[in-house]
Amino acid sequence: MARYHIETYGCTSNRGESRHIEQALRDGGHHPADGPEEADVAILNTCTVVEKTERNMIRRAEELEKETADLIITGCMALAQGDEFRDAGIDAEVLHWDDVPNAAMNGECPTVTPDTQPILDGQVGILPIARGCMSNCSYCITKFATGRIDSPPVEENVEKARALVHAGAKEIRVTGQDTGVYGWDKGDRKLAELLDRICDIDGEFRVRVGMANPGGIHGIREELAEVFATNEKLYNFIHLPVQSGSDDVLEDMRRQHRVDKFLDIVEVFDETLEYWTLSTDFIVGFPTETDHDHAQSMALFREIRPEKVNITRFSKRPGTDAADMKGLGGTIKKERSKAMSELKMDIVGEAYEKMVGTRQEVLVVEEGVGDSVKCRDGAYRQIIVQNASEHGVEPGDFLEVEVTGHQTVYAFAEPV
Structure with a gap:
């Protein structure tokens, strides 16, 4: 079972993403390490708001690369300027937030341990x-x-x-x-x-x-x-x-x-x-x-x-x-x-x-970024409903939506 270390920089949204990553790792039976030196994998959740922050992210990534066995870089700078880390010669996986838990587990099976309960x-x-x-x-x-x-x-x-x-x-x-x-x-x-x-x-x-x-x-x-x-x-x-x-x-x-x-x-x-x-x-x-x-x-x-x-x-x-x-x-x-x-x-x-224009029955699973919610349709595909408060939609609701667009790995929809 892996020991992980997570560092998060930037806004509240980034902290929320790190919470989801950690929840997924804990659900798989993995545990936090005392620091990067003790970790099997370190996760750097980056910010890119100003140039100084970017330089700090590169410097911290260089430090973590030396301190831990494996390094994963995610977050805003990773997604917008991932080549910066590669150009700096940093040996790390640069990933979207959603891909971090599986990469941290190295393709292994999730580990259910004796203290894992419903x-x-x-x-x-x-x-x-x-x-x-x-x-x-x-x-x-x-x-x-x-x-x-x-x-x-x-x-x-x-x-x-x-x-x-x-x-x-x-x-x-x-x-x-x-x-x-x-x-x-x-x-x-x-x-x-x-x-x-x-x-x-x-x-x-x-x-x-x-x-x-x-x-x-x-x-x-x-x-x-x-x-x-x-x-x-x-x-x-x-x-x-x-x-x-x-x-x-x-x-x-x-x-x-x-x-x-x-x-x-x-x-x-x-x-x-x-x-x-x-x-x-x-x-x-x-x-x-x-x-x-x-x-x-x-x-x-x-x-x-x-x-x-x-x-x-x-x-x-x-x-x-x-x-x-x-x-x-x-x-x-x-x-x-x-x-x-x-x-x-x-x-x-x-x-x-191919989903655009179709109607789907969805379950609203959790809150998203801003005034949005994340839903799952019958095939567990992720659908985002924006302006959720205007529609009176909240987690736990079942509703019918029409898919209006997509952004590669998820769709956008409006309640019918």
Whole structure:
């Protein structure tokens, strides 16, 4: 499990973004370090209001690069002037706020630890359904913390979900290091049953299923897709981290799937659901990844056209088998990450552009910047409603909206 250090500069909005990043990391079982020297990853949330501030950001980034194992730079300066950090020779990932938590976790599974309990954060209830996984990925350090899957009974998780609904949760996020293998340790795969039972709870709420590795989902893909199709409370959203489009790299990663199994799952969901979101992850620059392997990942990306993508540059974690492999140069990883990130923006932007002019039923999940709110539609795509107070819209509301525009990774809409 990772230890993180966050530094935030600038306005209240930036502080709010850092709070969301930290909440995501804590939900994954990660913990704050005493300082950057003690951290596995440092996160610098930057400001760019004046030139002096920019110089201070560059100087602090240079200091943090020396003080911590890995550095992620986000915030206003990162988004508006990201090349400034690269031109200064700073070895860091420059990312949008939304991409920071997954990058900080290095493409690993989120870690559910013994002190992780159901959490109600505003309208969102966090429901960890199990601890551990069935995988042995060569790059992942979290398995040392969590061990093999340990699944509580279905009824126990249903009662926790019911408690969250009674406490006011409008969105339940089913989480775990690998939700797809829930129940394997008891001799049966129980995820579909659990989701059915949660959706039977009285109340108006939505359920989002957290990350499920393709190796665990493949054997229940048809049953699970049918559960999504028959339960309106379930967001039509599934997070399947493929990590590479090359079977050779997947073997070196010791992933429990190959590309054909991943595609089998996508095909079943395509056939079963008319409107859904595929979320996936890619790790670029794994030590054994060749130019051909990278090209295969890019080709798979173009084929499946996922609506949400997390792209992580490989970095070594101490004690893992991959840490002993001879790594690729930083320039190669940066170039491959840049190419994939550019493709991501094209494909995700295309998906949101197709939404313009459509009407969607949404749940208002949380307040946004200024007088706006963040909503999720039936496929868990993010939709922003501006001038929320004028429309009388607030978190927890269900409403119908018409999509009026988009900004690559989210849409804008007006209440109908």
